[in-house]
Amino acid sequence: MRKKIIVLTGAGMSQESGISTFRDADGLWEGHDVHEVASPDGWRNNPSLVLDFYNQRRRQLKVVQPNAGHLALHRLEVAYDVQIITQNVDNLHERAGSSNILHLHGELTKVRSTGNPKTVLEWHEDLNTGDQCREGFQLRPHIVWFGEDVPNYDAARRMCQQGDIFLIIGTSMQVYPAAGLIHFAPKQSQIYYVDPKPHISWELSLRPALEILEGKAGEMLPSLVDKLLNL
Ligand code: OAD
Numbered sequence: 393m394r395k396k397i398i399v400l401t402g403a404g405m406s407q408e409s410g411i412s413t414f415r416d417a418d419g420l421w422e423g424h425d426v427h428e429v430a431s432p433d434g435w436r437n438n439p440s441l442v443l444d445f446y447n448q449r450r451r452q453l454k455v456v457q458p459n460a461g462h463l464a465l466h467r468l469e470v471a472y473d474v475q476i477i478t479q480n481v482d483n484l485h486e487r488a489g490s491s492n493i494l495h496l497h498g499e500l501t502k503v504r505s506t507g508n509p510k511t512v513l514e515w516h517e518d519l520n521t522g523d524q525c526r527e528g529f530q531l532r533p534h535i536v537w538f539g540e541d542v543p544n545y546d547a548a549r550r551m552c553q554q555g556d557i558f559l560i561i562g563t564s565m566q567v568y569p570a571a572g573l574i575h576f577a578p579k580q581s582q583i584y585y586v587d588p589k590p591h592i593s594w595e596l597s598l599r600p601a602l603e604i605l606e607g608k609a610g611e612m613l614p615s616l617v618d619k620l621l622n623l
Pocket residue numbers: 401402403404405407408413414415416426430479480497536537538561562563564565566567586587588589590591607608609610
């Protein structure tokens with residue numbers, strides 16, 4: 393049976409594609425206080441600002457490309473059963489060809505009804521005040537904001553319990569519950585953590601098989617993938 397690789401990615405994965413990370417810029421995200429643009433309070437206080445912010449992110453998505461790291465992860469599928477669990481809301485893993493991607497924090501290319509959370513629509517253009525679902529409710533970005541539940545967390549937890557090898561890439565491991573997922577990796581599983589400034593939590597420091605690769609995803613992943621394919 394093919395081994396299962398679980399890949400946990402964060403904002404650093406897309407940094408070399410030109411998308412800013414969250415914590416590398418003094419708590420500002422593309423010039424905004426994260427809570428103004430990514431929280432239910434922000435949405436209540438100033439929905440136009442929030443819509444505009446995600447419209448800019450959606451437009452940016454059209455001009456950025458997957459980087460060497462995204463492309464390397466796709467190559468793993470030749471020999472492994474690969475499951476990506478990403479905190480990113482971009483679609484660069486999809487565009488690099490990866491097959492199994494679970495988005496923990498939502499997707500920029502989807503919107504949902506504020507009246508019926510089950511109504512989720514594909515959306516590639518700007519979203520404006522007045523854009524409504526069929527039932528007449530305002531549409532909002534399909535993003536998990538601070539303070540909201542993470543509906544895909546249980547699925548992600550179950551995936552982690554089945555993993556043989558883990559790749560943690562470009563995440564500061566500071567936002568829970570995503571950062572806690574590694575807790576569910578089987579004890580003896582091999583873990584690789586790729587990040588130019590890795591944050592070794594107490595949980596990670598206890599892992600018997602942890603290898604830290606200090607560097608950028610696009611620079612480190614092609615050779616790590618070669619190594620895994622040659623095992
Ligand atoms: P962070 O901004 O907290 O962390 C980004 C990580 O990427 C840092 O550890 C950097 O050192 C690393 N990094 C930077 N450039 C890199 C590169 N080229 N290659 C590899 N790593 C690189 O981002 P996340 O951990 O993803 O939540 O943040 C988690 C969540 O917090 C996000 O999903 C978002 C945010 O607020 C929501 O929007 C709900």
